[in-house]
Amino acid sequence: MQAEIAVAEHPREQAINIMYAVQGHYGYLPDEGLLEAAELLDLTPLELEELATFYDFIYRRPVGKYVIHVCDGVVCWMFHENSVFEYLCQKLGVCAGEISADGLFTVLPTACIGFCDHAPAMLVNGRLYGPLTPLLIDEILEKLKTEYCDLVVCK
Numbered sequence: 118m119q120a121e122i123a124v125a126e127h128p129r130e131q132a133i134n135i136m137y138a139v140q141g142h143y144g145y146l147p148d149e150g151l152l153e154a155a156e157l158l159d160l161t162p163l164e165l166e167e168l169a170t171f172y173d174f175i176y177r178r179p180v181g182k183y184v185i186h187v188c189d190g191v192v193c194w195m196f197h198e199n200s201v202f203e204y205l206c207q208k209l210g211v212c213a214g215e216i217s218a219d220g221l222f223t224v225l226p227t228a229c230i231g232f233c234d235h236a237p238a239m240l241v242n243g244r245l246y247g248p249l250t251p252l253l254i255d256e257i258l259e260k261l262k263t264e265y266c267d268l269v270v271c272k
């Protein structure tokens with residue numbers, strides 16, 4: 118991390134990369150990780166907290182193995198017969214941001230993910246899925262429960 122910071126014109130340019138690196142280590146960005154990153158970046162903890170909470174892909178609380186970002190954009194809403202978000206939460210027995218009982222899933226809303234031509238859409242650990250139907254969602258969840266899926270880092 119220090120090598121990346123050293124080549125930056127200003128350390129804050131590397132803030133997202135550093136927070137991702139810390140998140141990659143802990144699985145989320147805990148307070149101690151945020152404090153460590155703020156010190157490295159020569160930012161106050163509050164300045165870094167503002168950045169961390171602005172980005173949907175920085176997690177300030179623990180998350181499941183798979184983070185499902187359900188698109189909350191207007192195009193996806195036009196194609197929702199039933200709410201994908203509510204369907205997933207009901208299916209997994211969670212509210213937004215919670216971890217499912219098996220530790221596998223967290224569901225979060227997010228802004229347009231740029232997959233509007235496949236609306237309604239979602240990202241699972243950075244992988245795009247759509248157009249979603251309840252049947253397709255069930256298939257995706259079953260596959261994720263039984264197969265290892267790589268993490269695609271979103272920035």
Ligand code: FES
Nearest residue numbers: 188190193232233
């Ligand atoms: S509005 Fe959902 S992908 Fe664009």
